[in-house]
Amino acid sequence: MENGELVPNEIVVMMVKERLLQPDSQQRGWLLDGYPRSSSQAAALEDYGIRPDVFILLDVSEDILVERVVGRRLDPLTGKIYHLKYSPPENDEIASRLTQRFDDTEEKACLVKLRLRTHHQNVDAVLSVYKDITVKAC
Numbered sequence: 001m002e003n004g005e006l007v008p009n010e011i012v013v014m015m016v017k018e019r020l021l022q023p024d025s026q027q028r029g030w031l032l033d034g035y036p037r038s039s040s041q042a043a044a045l046e047d048y049g050i051r052p053d054v055f056i057l058l059d060v061s062e063d064i065l066v067e068r069v070v071g072r073r074l075d076p077l078t079g080k081i082y083h084l085k086y087s088p089p090e091n092d093e094i095a096s097r098l099t100q101r102f103d104d105t106e107e108k109a110c111l112v113k114l115r116l117r118t119h120h121q122n123v124d125a126v127l128s129v130y131k132d133i134t135v136k137a138c
Helices: 009-020 022-029 039-047 064-068 092-097 107-129
Strands: 057-058 072-074 082-083 134-137
Touching: 009 022, 009 092, 039 107, 057 107, 064 072, 064 107
Parallel strands: 057 134
Antiparallel strands: 072 082
């Protein structure tokens, strides 16, 4: 992960499967953000009988995605996520305690771009699994 690469499929698939098979997920439903990231992950979910009702593809430019990532901040006290431009903290006290993930910095923007390249390499294969339920949004 630190090199911008994906976590091995075996680990992620088992974690997602175990969580989605929990009673609350079965009763209330679920939302996955950025998953599945590969056709093999999508196929593994299908093999376990796990299929989303809809697959939403957000089409956003690389520059905007990088801006969103490097502006993201976490309040370690409350767990709330802020963005310096789009959702700034309410006051200076909160602003002073915000932290940034190690891989969300300007210096690590190359990792963001690597994650995006990995996404672009895999997205068509994932979309092929969900072509009948895909909704594209900008």
